Amino acid sequence: MGNAGRRCQWNLGWHRGSTTSAEDSEYPHGFDRGVLRGGFVGQTDWAAGVDTTRAHAARVYNWMLGGRHYFPADREAGEKLAKITPYFPLASRANRAFLRRVVSFLAQKGIRQFLDIGAGLPSDGNVHEIAPQARVVYVDNDPVVLAHGRALVAPETDRVRYIGGDARHPEEIRYNAEVRNFIDWDEPLAILMIGLLHFISDEDKPQSTIDFFRHAVPPGSYVAVSHATCDGFTPPRSAAIAEVYRDTVSPTWMRTREQVQELMSGFPEMVAPGLVYVPNWHPDKPHQGAPAEVLGVYGGVATVPAWIAG
Numbered sequence: 147m148g149n150a151g152r153r154c155q156w157n158l159g160w161h162r163g164s165t166t167s168a169e170d171s172e173y174p175h176g177f178d179r180g181v182l183r184g185g186f187v188g189q190t191d192w193a194a195g196v197d198t199t200r201a202h203a204a205r206v207y208n209w210m211l212g213g214r215h216y217f218p219a220d221r222e223a224g225e226k227l228a229k230i231t232p233y234f235p236l237a238s239r240a241n242r243a244f245l246r247r248v249v250s251f252l253a254q255k256g257i258r259q260f261l262d263i264g265a266g267l268p269s270d271g272n273v274h275e276i277a278p279q280a281r282v283v284y285v286d287n288d289p290v291v292l293a294h295g296r297a298l299v300a301p302e303t304d305r306v307r308y309i310g311g312d313a314r315h316p317e318e319i320r321y322n323a324e325v326r327n328f329i330d331w332d333e334p335l336a337i338l339m340i341g342l343l344h345f346i347s348d349e350d351k352p353q354s355t356i357d358f359f360r361h362a363v364p365p366g367s368y369v370a371v372s373h374a375t376c377d378g379f380t381p382p383r384s385a386a387i388a389e390v391y392r393d394t395v396s397p398t399w400m401r402t403r404e405q406v407q408e409l410m411s412g413f414p415e416m417v418a419p420g421l422v423y424v425p426n427w428h429p430d431k432p433h434q435g436a437p438a439e440v441l442g443v444y445g446g447v448a449t450v451p452a453w454i455a456g
Contacts, residue, residue: 196289198219201217201223201224202290202395202396203266203345203396204267205217205220205288207266208267209221210228210235210239211238211242211270213269215290223390223391223393227390231383231387231440233441234387240425241424241445243425244372244427245338245372247429247430248340250276251417253277253279253280257280257335257336258277258335259282259330259333259334259335259336260282260283260336260338261319261329261335261338261359262282262338263311263319263337263339263342264339264340264342265284265291265295265308267290267291267295268294268298274299278305279305281328281329282306283307283324283325283328283329284306285319286308286311287311307325307328309325313352313355316354320359320362333364334366334367335364336367337368337370338370339372340370341443342371344373344398344401345396345397346399348399353409356369356371356409357412360412360448363450365450365451367449368448369410369448370445370446370448371409371410372424372443372444373400373444373445374443375406375443376400376402377402377403378440378442388400403444406421413450414451415451416449417447421445421446422446423439423441423443423444424441424445425438425441426438427446427447
């Protein structure tokens with residue numbers, strides 16, 4: 147990824163205890179996490195070897211969505227993020243709603259195969275629920291995600307697979323034996339990287355991951371992304387968010403719209419309206435509530451024509 151244009155800047159003078167604005171102390175619009183309370187109870191067999199004292203992005207995201215698959219460290223990180231920017235939980239829900247709309251849109255376009263990379267923990271509106279006739283492979287590098295997916299989702303349907311994989315090594319995902327046997331790579335499919343790329347550093351080359359799959363899929367396929375942004379945030383607020391994630395096993399690299407657009411520069415065309423704040427992408431109804439820009443997530447869907455596939 148190139149270095150041209152404005153980049154997200156962290157204010158290195160920020161420290162724990164700093165405040166960013168008066169609104170940080172209250173949730174907007176009477177925010178409530180919802181009714182799915184609770185969490186993991188104790189250290190069970192499937193969690194053996196998992197460091198439950200450090201938060202993981204997938205479990206923090208589950209907490210934000212009102213889920214119950216998280217440990218105390220994940221809840222603590224989520225609460226810190228919600229104090230830094232009270233819209234953070236709403237952004238998580240907006241991102242999840244974007245996923246649902248993307249999958250519905252692509253299913254209507256005839257897509258019957260989905261590779262969901264960085265899938266996260268099962269929640270409301272999973273890909274296989276939105277497109278029940280499709281084959282879906284969920285990919286994640288968190289053993290907690292894999293254990294729960296295989297226990298809670300995979301037994302329900304023979305059209306779902308959960309595999310371990312790291313987006314920084316896309317070839318290992320593509321040539322995984324289960325993926326090769328389950329996905330027909332001669333038929334169009336959708337690559338979903340929703341809320342994933344901001345966990346890949348510039349040094350680990352997120353554009354290489356995108357480029358790999360752009361060439362791996364057949365014509366008529368789609369690549370969908372969403373990405374956290376620093377646009378609309380002050381440097382202190384951006385730095386505060388980054389520091390919370392640095393204390394987890396999932397550091398984050400927010401990027402500007404220009405940077406995210408550059409990641410997608412290999413695609414000649416994106417589905418209208420292009421790369422936009424996620425509430426503005428094919429909304430089911432006019433967006434209300436918090437302004438889309440304060441939610442801080444861009445999203446878009448690219449098409450793969452014949453001349454760049456393969």
